[in-house]
Amino acid sequence: MAMARPDRSLAFIALIFATTVAMGCLAPSGGIAPDTIWLNGTIVTMEGDQTAQAVAVLDDNIVAVGTDAEVGPLAGSQTRVVDLQGRTMTPGFYAAHDHFPGSGRVAVTQVDLNSPPIGAIENMDELVAALGDRARDLPEGQWISGRGYDDTLLAEQRHPTRADLDRASTTHPIYISHTSGHLGVANSLALELAGITRNTPNPEGGVVRKDPDTGEPDGVFEESGGMVSRLVPPPTPDQTMESYRVAVQDYVEDGVTTAVIAGGGRGTLAGLQRARDAGILTFRIITMMSRGSPGQPTAAETGGIISGFGDTHLKVGAIKIIQDGSNQGYTGYFTEPYHTPFKGDPDYRGYPRRSRDDLVTMVKELHEAGYQIAIHANGDAAIDDVLYAFREAQREFPRRDARHRIEHCQMVRRDQLDAIAELNLSPSFFVGHVYYWGDRHRDIFMGPDRAAGISALRSSIDRGIRFTVHDDTPVTPVNPLQLVWVGVNRLTKSNQVLGPDERITPLEALRTVTIDAAWQNFEEGIKGSIAPGKLADFVVLSDNPLTVDPTEIRDITVLETIVGGKTVYERPM
Ligand SMILES: [Zn+2]
Known part of the structure; x- marks a missing residue:
């Protein structure tokens, strides 16, 4: 991975390490001053459960974090000093699995x-x-x-x-x-x-x-x-640019500073590159590349690039494979029949996209070549296929810390979570389903027992599994704070709790859209928390998700979104 760091902030950070005091702050010293200092805030750093008052940024990197008294004196004559007036600042959010734009x-x-x-x-x-x-x-x-x-x-x-x-x-x-x-x-x-x-x-x-x-x-x-x-004409270049413009606004308004595109084709990177050159991509993108069938090269492969290629603004992520369909579309693949029989067939269990053998062939080849792999699997039978394939790949070509992903992973069984932990896999749960479709998963598709276990966040944390949550936009609107709210409350659209045992704490839920999302994308060294040396991606919120009434987390508004130290969205007053 190529990662450019501006020289000035690198020099500055080096200085910090020589003079580190509490919370990674530095003692005042001469030399280069920060571009911006935010003071008087409630800064949820996501470094453990630490909060800070102040953060200093030079170029697009964080150079100091600490109390007002520690960070304030770093200001030089050219430093912009912003008073947060007690408001909450957190790391910028990840949209961990979406279909931007x-x-x-x-x-x-x-x-x-x-x-x-x-x-x-x-x-x-x-x-x-x-x-x-x-x-x-x-x-x-x-x-x-x-x-x-x-x-x-x-x-x-x-x-x-x-x-x-x-x-x-x-x-x-x-x-x-x-x-x-x-x-x-x-x-x-x-x-x-x-x-x-x-x-x-x-x-x-x-x-x-x-x-x-x-x-x-x-x-x-x-x-x-x-x-x-396939016959629908692609959007015109103008329509494409307008789509990017509209979508970027959707994301930055909701505090997203990095979106992960869950699959892309031949033109994806080129389109993103054009949007970036046009100045439209004001936040950061990681794009997966799709692979349809065994032997078929991915768009990434035809370009000779691999997971991690790119820079901090635009990067290639995992290779995306789809192994089953959608549970509410009756195409998720299960070991037990659907709760309400499909077309009157009491044995209908959905179906996989391909045979287990074909999946194994694809996964082994990509795993050996060094790709991160992300496989869409909603039903437990599809998840069985995925676990089998990852286990076979690791057996034949042992590779530490591959961080392969399971996308949606909705109806994962508890014994499968044990295997996920053992294989060091990382799910991205479509937890928004609990709110949008939870009532119907309980009453129609899955039945009450199975539905209660959908998006098993608590069971995952209990096993030490690191995971993310997502909106799958445009399937549901992008809204990281609502995802946090769902993880904490598990309320359905009819305001009933679905699977109370799988609720997690606000801090745990906030991790899934910040530091754990960074980890899932091999970016925990540069994003996901507010710490010296990391990119200055922040959101300023109307309230603190860790202390507000948990049922009101989704009512918190994003006041400002900051990418690399620059404001890319400010809520109109
Ligand atoms: Zn998706």
């Missing part, structure tokens, strides 16, 4: 089909109307794409079909994706353009749903929407 892309190029509390669509007529409105604005023949519908939140309690979408338009091809991203629906024109007919077989690891009476495709795709969505 997905939220911007939805806003700029797609029809938002989410239901409350995220969006406004409550029934099929409203969904059709939203798509129909877009059709009226577009010339015939142009594609319409939408995202975020949720069959279990629509009044009709079912997926839209081609017939529903044909009501919106028969002269525009339409493709919409489910909130999970694992299912999608096409209208008749889109099916025709994609050549999907009654004779189209199911692809490996996916289903092209057919009408049981007529045998014709009903428009719904499970884990195979790419058969149609």
Whole structure:
């Protein structure tokens, strides 16, 4: 990894180490003065449970942390001194698994089909109307794409079909994706353009749903929407830049200073690089690269780059593999059947994306080559596959501290957590599910017992597992403080506690979006806490998540977001 450190702050930090006093602060001395000093704050450092009053920054690095009396005298004549007036400052937040700039892309190029509390669509007529409105604005023949519908939140309690979408338009091809991203629906024109007919077989690891009476495709795709969505024209360069601009604002408004993109293709790095050159990427990005099937090179491999390549602003992360689907889409892969049988089949357990053998082949090859690997697995059967593959890879090519990840890891069993601890794996839990879908996991998909164990944060901490939590934006809106709130309270949308034994403390929850997220990305030496030598990424909050009433953590507002010592967002007064 190439990591540029400005010379001035390096010299300054060296000075600190020579004269260190309590909490990593330094005694006043001559030479270079800090660019900025924040004083009179409640600074939650995330170095253990320490708080400080003041922090000094030179270039984009922290050079001193301590009391006002310790740090204040470091100011030189050119130093900007900011009075925090007692407000709380924490390290900047990680968005540990997102699909940046997905939220911007939805806003700029797609029809938002989410239901409350995220969006406004409550029934099929409203969904059709939203798509129909877009059709009226577009010339015939142009594609319409939408995202975020949720069959279990629509009044009709079912997926839209081609017939529903044909009501919106028969002269525009339409493709919409489910909130999970694992299912999608096409209208008749889109099916025709994609050549999907009654004779189209199911692809490996996916289903092209057919009408049981007529045998014709009903428009719904499970884990195979790419058969149609590949035809949707990519956004124009202008639309892409606008998507980045809109998405960056979404993230910095919520205090995110590093977003991890959970998968990318050939153009991902190039697009990010262009956005960076245009000055749009005011925060930091780590992007995973996707791998679809065994033997297929990743975008990273075709460019000859590996996990860790890049700098502190834009870096390549893990290689992303998907092993199953979405539990609320009935494509998560389980050892026990779903609570409510799928299409009346009491034995239905979902399915994996590929065989265990194929997964092992992929994981071994990447592991040996030195990549960090992140595998999406929601159901416990998929997690069994993942654990088997990582164990085989480590057995054949022992590698210390690989920090391989399991993405979402929602229905992990307790015995699997033992294996995760033993193999030193790091889950990223989609804990927002407890709030958004928890009631339906309990009542529909998983049943009360299994649902109580979703996102097993306490059980993980008890085993010494380090993990992160995420919003999977644009699946749910980016909101790290809400994730902390869910981890602490585990309240569902109907205000019931789901799995009280898995609640964690506010400090533990804050670790999952700061220091532990830095660790998960091999960045604990430069990010995740407020300590001398680390990057000056901070948020200023309206209240302290560690001392406020725990049920009010998500009501805390981000007042200011600071990346590398520079303010990138300030809440309008
Ligand atoms: Zn994701």
